[in-house]
Amino acid sequence: MENSQKPLERDTVVVPVVTLEEVPVPTEEEQAELVASLKQAEADVAAGRTKPFDRETLKKRFLAICNGEIA
Amino acid sequence: MVFRVDITDRAQLDIDDLARYCRNYSVAFWEEQEARLARVFETWLATTPHMWVFFFLTGAPYHAYLFVIGDRTKYWIVYTIDNKARIVTSCVFGTHLKILSSFEHDFPERWLCPIIFCSGSSGKCVGRNRILAPLTQTVLQVLADKRRNKAIAPCALRYNLPQTKWRAPWVGRGAGTMVEQTNGLSWCRTHA
Numbered sequence: 155m156e157n158s159q160k161p162l163e164r165d166t167v168v169v170p171v172v173t174l175e176e177v178p179v180p181t182e183e184e185q186a187e188l189v190a191s192l193k194q195a196e197a198d199v200a201a202g203r204t205k206p207f208d209r210e211t212l213k214k215r216f217l218a219i220c221n222g223e224i225a
Numbered sequence: 226m227v228f229r230v231d232i233t234d235r236a237q238l239d240i241d242d243l244a245r246y247c248r249n250y251s252v253a254f255w256e257e258q259e260a261r262l263a264r265v266f267e268t269w270l271a272t273t274p275h276m277w278v279f280f281f282l283t284g285a286p287y288h289a290y291l292f293v294i295g296d297r298t299k300y301w302i303v304y305t306i307d308n309k310a311r312i313v314t315s316c317v318f319g320t321h322l323k324i325l326s327s328f329e330h331d332f333p334e335r336w337l338c339p340i341i342f343c344s345g346s347s348g349k350c351v352g353r354n355r356i357l358a359p360l361t362q363t364v365l366q367v368l369a370d371k372r373r374n375k376a377i378a379p380c381a382l383r384y385n386l387p388q389t390k391w392r393a394p395w396v397g398r399g400a401g402t403m404v405e406q407t408n409g410l411s412w413c414r415t416h417a
Contacts (some may be wrong), residue, residue, distance in 0.1 A: 161338075171276065172276070172277070175291060176339075177281075182283065184327070185384065188282060188283070189283075191235060192283065192287065192303070194235045195233045195235040195236065195303075195314075198234045198235050199231075199233060199314055201283045202329075203233060204231040204232060204233050204234070204314060205231065205232055205237070206229055206230065206231055206232075207230035207266045207267065207271075207380035208234055209263050209267060209316075212240075212259070212262070212263055212266070213259055213263065215241070215244075216240070216243075216244045216255070216262070217244075217255060217256070217259060218257045219241055219245055219248075220244050220247050220248050220252075220255040221243035222248065
């Protein structure tokens with residue numbers, strides 16, 4: 155008898171899916187640290203201390219740090 | 226339309242910390258995480274930055290993407306969007322690493338407790354024991370877990386479905402409280 159089942163393999167695509175994640179509630183100190191970080195980042199933006207993302211630059215620096223070439 | 230992704234010096238320092246963290250693992254692990262991180266910047270943030278809701282701790286204008294490395298290590302990528310200039314600026318990266326790491330270590334199994342979910346500007350509760358992803362970007366829901374002092378925050382790109390991890394309905398009764406947040410550090414918790 156011929157097997158009439160359809161093959162299970164299907165074409166897939168990766169799509170963003172918004173879900174819920176359980177995370178700990180930060181303490182007041184951690185909130186303050188976050189706010190300070192964001193203010194520092196805003197100061198960086200205001201002062202022009204930002205760099206456009208570049209894949210090769212990221213890879214080079216990331217792997218250099220992993221290798222210990224950059225402390 | 227593609228956005229330009231800018232990385233602040235502060236965020237770069239955080240990314241450097243991530244690289245130092247990866248030192249403890251193999252070369253294959255480094256390369257995998259670097260490729261995943263690059264994909265986040267050049268694919269998700271550059272093409273669909275509005276896909277991820279506002280950061281649950283701050284509200285607008287900060288969006289957040291949860292970069293998951295493992296069960297015990299996760300990083301928030303906090304960023305802003307300039308729609309006119311078509312620029313996405315990554316402000317902070319991995320601020321809550323320590324918190325999330327300790328949390329996952331204590332509770333390796335993910336599950337959602339019964340909660341009260343509310344939405345809309347009126348603050349009326351629209352459901353209980355349900356998972357409702359916030360679809361509007363002007364309203365965020367932050368839910369507190371009375372027993373474990375945990376919040377449930379919207380994130381993205383997690384394909385695991387936690388519906389098999391439900392707690393008994395009576396465990397979280399009265400624990401959840403709607404917190405509506407549109408801007409600023411206005412989140413709160415019900416933990417007494």
